[in-house]
Amino acid sequence: MFVDLESRIHQYNEEQHQTCAKIEQTSDNQTVIAICTPLMKRVHEKIRHSGEMVFVDSSGNCDRHNCRIFVLLTHSSAGGLPLGIVVTTSESQSTITAGFNLLKSILPEDAFTGRGAYGPQVAMTDDSKSLRQGLHAVYPECSLLLCIFHLLQAMWRWLWDAHSGIPKQYRPYLLGLFKSLVYAESVGDLDARHNHLVNDEIVRKYPKFQAYVDTVYQRRKVWALCLHKELPTQGNRTNNFAESAMRVIKEKVFQRLKAYNVTQAVHFLCTRMEDYYVRKLVDVANNRMCNPSQSKYHADDGDVNFNNIVKVNGKFQFNDCEKD
Template sequence: MCSRKETLETLITKLLPSGYTHLLCVKEDEFRAHLKVQLSTKEEVEKWLEEFQNSSTLTWRNARTYPASGRYNVYRVDLRCQHKTYASGKYSRNTNCPATLFLVFKRSMENRRSRSSDRHMAEGYLLYVNLRNEHNHRLACANALRKRDVSAVTIERLTELFEKGHSPSSALDTIKYDLQEEEGEEYLYAAADCAICPDVQFCYRLYYKIFQKSYGAPSGEKMVIDLEERLARYNEEQGCVCAQIEQTIDGQQIVAICTPVMQRVHTRVQQSGEIIFVDSSGYCDRQNHCLFLFLTHSAAGGLPLGVLITTSESAATLTAGISLLKRLLPPGAFFGREDHGPQAVMTDDCSALRQALATVYPGASILLCTFHLLQAMWRWLWNGIKKEERPQLLNGFRGLVYARTAEDLSAAYATLSADPLASKHKNFMKHLLEVYGRRQEWALCLRVHLLTRGNNTNNYVESAMKIVKDKVLHRLKAYNLTQLVDFIATRFEAYYIRHLTDFANNRVKNLTAPKCGDVDCQKIVREDEVNFTVPSASTGGWYHVNTGLSCCTCPVGQTGAPCKHQSAVVQTFGEGPLQMTGLKA
C-alpha cells in the first residue's frame, strides 16, 4: 500500500497547473506542502497563481501584501481561502477556513553575490510556495464551485458576445450551448463551475460596466456632452446631418435621427408621401426616455422615416421634436411633398402627439388607428356596464366604424342611439356622442379619398417597435441616452439594410399578392397604358383598375389596398400596382 506521504504528493500534484517544473516537499502528518517553481518574472508568478486556481478549483484572496523594495524578495503575498471572510449573514460564504497560501518570489543571483546555500536558486527555482491545503468545507461540490471567480477567458468571451449585440441572458445561453458542445457528458460539472459558466447576475453587472465605460455617465451634463460629440462624429462619417440634439425652453431634451436608409425611403418610396404611421414607447433606457418611430408601408413591409427621442410627452416638447426632425429630412422628403408633409398620419389616441403633428403638418389628415379605437371603447365598457351587455354595445359601435358610406354611418348612429340598451346607459350615450363628433378621424367611409392602401391600423409601427425591443435593445433598457442613440444609428439601421437586401433577393416570406383565381383574366380590357377594365366575378359588373395610382374601384381597392383585380392585371400584363411589384428604383 502507498504511504500517506505518497498519497499527499499525488493529490497535490493533481492540483498543480501543467507546463511548470515543480519541486515538492510534503509533510507526512498534515496536508501541507512546500514548493519551488522555476519562474523568472513577477508576471509569470501571477500567471502561475491564476492557473493554479483554475487547475485546483480553489479561489484565494489577499490576506497581506508586502512592498516590492525588499533586498531579497521581488514579490511576496500571503493568501487566504475565499471562505475566510469578515462578512456574516444568511448568504455569507464565511466558514473561517484555516487554509493559506504564501508566495515568495526571490531575486535572481545572477547580478548579485548571495550567501544563500539553496542550490535550487541557481537553477532558476525562484518562486517559493508554502501551501496549507487544510479546508474546513467541501471542495468538489456544486455549492463551492458556484462561488468561484469568473475567469478572464469567460469575461473576454462575454465581452465579445455583448459587442456582437447579445443581451446578458442570450450571451449566457450561448456560453452554455458552447459548453454542451465542448464538454459533452462532462457538461453537468462544467455548468456548475462559476469560473466558466457565470450566473446571470454577473452577466448583467458586466454588461452595464462595459457600456458605462463606452458611453460615459448615465445622465447629467457629461452625458449630454458625450452625446453631442458622438452625434458630431456620426454626422461626419455619413457626410450629412443625420442626427441632432436640442434642448427646449423648458429644459427638455430632444434627439432627432434620420439615417441614410431613412432618407432613401423618404425620396424613393411613394407611400411615404401618402400615409405614415407614428407610435411611441417609453422606458427604453435607464432614464426612461420616450422613443417615437415614424414609418411608412411598402412592398417590403414597414420602413422607417425617422426616430425621435424625448424626455417628455408634452405637446410643446413633441412639437419641437417633430420640427427638429423635419429640418433633418432630405430634399424631396415624403416623395416630393417635403413642404406639405404626408397626406395622412395614423396614430393612437394620444392627444399631445396628434396636436404636435397637426401643428407641424397642418395639411395632413390625422387619422386614428381602428384597433386602438375599438380597444379604448371596450375598456370604457368595462367600467359600469354589465358583462352580458358589453358585446351588444360594442358590436353596435363596430357598425359605425366599418360603415360603407356616410349615409350608412349616420343610419348606424341613429340605430345605436335608439337602441333601448344604449338609451338605458346615459353615460354611454354621452361618451358615444363625444366619439361620434370625431368621426372624421376614425370612420373608414370618411377616409376613402385618402390613399391609405387599406391600412386602418398601426400594425406596421407596432411591429417596428417590437423590432427595436427585440433586435436592437434585446429586451433590455439601454445604459443611457448615448447608447440608445448609438443603437438606433447602428443596430436599427443594420436590421433594415439586411431586411431590404433579403427582399431584393426574394428571400422575404409572407409577402404575397391577393389570389385572383375567380377573375376571368381573358376578359380584362386594357384601355391605355395605366387603365384597365376588369370583370367582377361576384356581381357580374366591371371594375376600373389604375396602375398609376395603384387603385381599383372595388370596395377593397378604392383606397389603394391590394385586391384580386389588381393582382389579375399584374398576372396578365406583367405590370401593376407598386405594392405588388416591389419598391420604386
C-alpha cells in the same frame, strides 16, 4: 449627458458625411433628438408611399432615463420602413412639437417623395393627444387618422371599467353597435346606424354610454372608414406597421434590455436599427425568405392532416379540426 450626446451625434454625422442627427434643448430644459439615417433618407426619396401615408407610434421603457422614442414609418412591399426617429425626455405637446420640427430640419429637400415641408398626406396614430397636436403643429396640411384597433380597444376597456356600470351580458352587444359605426359603408349608412344606436332600448338604459359614444362620434372624421375613401390609405386601417417597428426596436435593437443611458440608446438606433432594415431589404430583394420559414409560428407539413381536407361546393375546407 447632453455633452456626451452632442459629441456622439457630431461623430456620427462626420462618419456619414452628412447631417443625419441633431440634438436640441427646449426652453423648458427638455432634450429632443432627431435621427434620419441614410437609409431613411433613401426611403423618403424612393418609396412613393412615404408621401401618401405614414404611421407614427411611440414607446418608452427602453433606457434607464425612460425617454420616449417616436418612430415614423411608411408601408411597402417589404413591410414597414422607417422615415425618421425622435427621442424626447418628455411627452408634453411642446416637447414633441420641438422634436418633429428638429426632424423636419434634417430631412432631405425631396422628403416624403417630393412633398418636402408639406409632409405626408395622411398620418395614422393612436389616440395620444400630445402626439397628434405635435404632428398637426408641424404638418398642418396632413390628415390625422386614428387607428381602428386602438379605437375599439379603448371602447372595450371603457365597457369593462367598473365605473361604466354596464352589465357583462350587454358589453359585447354595445361594442357591436359601436363597431357598426366604424365600418359603415357610406355617410348615409353611418347616420342611419348612429340613429339606430341612439334609439336602441338597451343603450337608453345607460346614459354614461350614450355620453361616451356622443363624445367619440363628434370625432368621426378621424375614424369612420366611409369618410376616408378619398384619402390614399391603400386599405390601411390600423397602426400595425408601427407596432411591428416597436417590437423590432425592443427585440432586435435593444434585445429586450434597457440601454444604460440616452447616449447608448441613440447609438443603437443609429447603428443596429439601420443594419436590421438593410439586411431585411437585401433579403427581400434576393428573395431570401429563410428567416420567416424558420419562425416558430410557421406551420410544418406534419402539422396538417391532408386527409381531413375535403372539397365542398367548389371550396376546400377542413373536415374536422383535429391534428394528425
